[in-house]
Amino acid sequence: MTDRRAGPTSSKVQGIAAEVRRRIVEREWRQGDRIPDEADLAIEFDAARATVNKALQLLADEGLLDRRRRAGTRVAVDPVRKATFTISLVREQVEHAGMDYSHRVVAQRRSPIPADIAERLGLPEGEVLVHMRTVHYGDGRPFQLEDRWINPRAAPGLDRLDFWQLNANEWLVRNIPYLRADFAFAAENANRRDARLLRTEPGRALLILHRTTWNDIGPITTVRLAFRPGHRVGAENGRSDSQ
Amino acid sequence: MTDRRAGPTSSKVQGIAAEVRRRIVEREWRQGDRIPDEADLAIEFDAARATVNKALQLLADEGLLDRRRRAGTRVAVDPVRKATFTISLVREQVEHAGMDYSHRVVAQRRSPIPADIAERLGLPEGEVLVHMRTVHYGDGRPFQLEDRWINPRAAPGLDRLDFWQLNANEWLVRNIPYLRADFAFAAENANRRDARLLRTEPGRALLILHRTTWNDIGPITTVRLAFRPGHRVGAENGRSDSQ
DNA sequence: TTTTCTATTATGTCTAGACTTATTTTGCTG
DNA sequence: CAGCAAAATAAGTCTAGACATAATAGAAAA
Incomplete structure (x- = not known):
């Protein structure tokens, strides 16, 4: 997890946010309390x-305040906090860790989709998509195993590409912008293939994204x-990091 | 495809953001392109x-645009996307899934901290903190196992509490506001204790937060x-969900 | 040529004021 | 008293304009 530099140039907005935060932390304003309205705070x-x-708004986005029209602003009783994960390219993750990046495509073919993938994508089972499996390495050691299905209908230009050479994720990210994405973390025991490609033992707990x-x-x-086994994916919150 | 609600109250800001998003997705504006400046877009x-x-700013926060003073605004070449995870109270997670919540404290004592915890907290090894272990249940089945260390110095009022009854997390969240938090996901094979408390087999892959x-x-x-084994933690991005 | 200064420029931030909208309060009416 | 309509209110949104600041480009000096 990267360090976070000191307060971002301390603008007036940041100053007010910091002071409100302080009052909440020092319990001048307690959970559930109504705080002065915007007009009074402005004065x-x-x-x-x-x-x-x-x-x-910043503090409400952080989950520290609840705001409702006419009802005013209150210190959140259940601070539902949000953690923002930055999902960057594998290559950048590897290089950021100071390792040499390389990758190897271990399978690529057109294939009818199984039921679970069909459900995830909202496509009929058996529809034929591009399926590929890639291992990403850092300093020659497996870093991440990628198992990807691509819908050629939504990715024009895909056919002409040679993914045995190119990095699919990077091509997609750079050429097919998306409107919406969803993410889920899970843990799975490595199956035989996972274990072989990640050079670990079957059964090892793997973090799956x-x-x-x-x-x-x-x-x-x-x-x-x-x-790869033991990998962690981290995030930090508490100070908004717009800009 | 999951449902896509109509524009969120479609304010002017949202309308402009949607139109810019459209131009990027339709490739009117391509990765790396400089887009018109604010004044022109305003007209x-x-x-x-x-x-x-x-x-x-909204789109820049989403990672779709890169903005720099004087240099202007460009369509991001590597759309580093941010996924926001909402971390709510266990009880709420359980109840949200339509299950009955209960919990059981299985251990609570003052104990010197081991090296890994000391490092994580930035405290000297061997310092005595409150250590507790709780199992959270949904409909009587284990949902989450909580292993917590609390620093009494930073949590005044802690001594007078009976955590055998109370939910530690909820008390902390409601009474000791924090300024900063960090999160990390990992996967671990269940050890004997994990397995016993979560009623599963040792070795099962567990998602750890x-x-x-x-x-x-x-x-x-x-x-x-x-x-518990098989659990997923999900997030979505693509449309900002402030308010 | 390279370095240093200076003007320019696009975004960043802020202000005062206006209007909108969700929600609560209040007061009227049956 | 309940039920409903109207007033009040606090946040939400937007505008026009101002000044600040970082970064670039171009000019001047070495």
Whole structure:
């Protein structure tokens, strides 16, 4: 997990947010309490209401405040916190860790989709998609195993490509923008194939990240990423990091 | 395909964001392209510059645009996407799934911290913290196993509490607000204790969520949450869901 | 040529004010 | 008293304009 630099240039919005945060942490304002309205805070902080609004929205997005029209702003009773995970390209993850990146496509073919994939994509079972399996390496050691289904209908230009050479994820990400994505983390015991490709033993617990992306045409691709044993995926919250 | 609700109240900001998103997806504006500046877009969309600014900031936060002062706004080449996970209380997760919630504290004592916990918290090894282990149930079946260390110095009022009765997480969340939290997902093979408490077999892959929270005094608590086998934690992005 | 200064520019931030909208309060009516 | 309509209110959104700031491009100096 990367470190987080000190307060971002401390703008007025950030200053107000920090002060409100402080009052909540110091329990001047307690869980459930109604806090002064935007107009009053604007006077207190000598700011425009829009500025106070932005600060309070920030804290509401963090889950620290509950805001409702007419009802006012309250300190959240159950601070439902949000953790933001940054999903970057495998190659960048590997290189960021100071390793040399390489990858190997171990399978690529057109194939009818099994039931679970069909359900995930909302396509009829047996529809023929492009299926590929890739191992990503860091310093020659397996880093991540990628099992991907691609919908050629939603990815024009796919046919002309040689994925035995190219990195599918990078091509997709750069050429087929998506409107929506969903993610899910899971844990699975490595099966024989996972174990062989990741050079570990069957049964080892693997962190799995499922991701499916969509555009206006339909599902683009769904992928199962299996990380090497022991890998962690981290996030941080608490200070919003817009910009 | 899952349902896609109509534009969220379709404000002007959302409308502009949607149109820019469309142009990127339709490849009118391609990866790396410079897009018109805020002033021009403001004229085109008949909006104030602040409104355009808000829309573009939204898309930049989503990772779809790169913006830099003076250099202008470009369509991101590597759309580093952010997935936001909502971390709610276990009880809410269980009840949201339509199950009856219950929990059982299986251990609670003061204990010197081992090396890994010490490192995670930035405290000297051997410092004495409160250590507790709780099983959370849904409809009587184990849902999550919680292994928690609490720093009494950062959690005043802790001593007077009876955690054999109370849910530690809920008490902390409601009474000791934190400034910063970090999260990490991992996968581990169930050890004997995990297996016994989650009523599964040793070796089963478990999804683990580590979370540590901090306030201005120092670390408050660190917790290892082990989900029951097969559990998934999901997120979605693509449309910002502020408010 | 390279370096350094300076002007320019697009985004970042803020303000004061207006209007909108969800929600609660209040007060009227049966 | 209940039920409903109207007033009040606090957040939501937007505008026009101002100034700040980072980064670039171009000009001047070495």
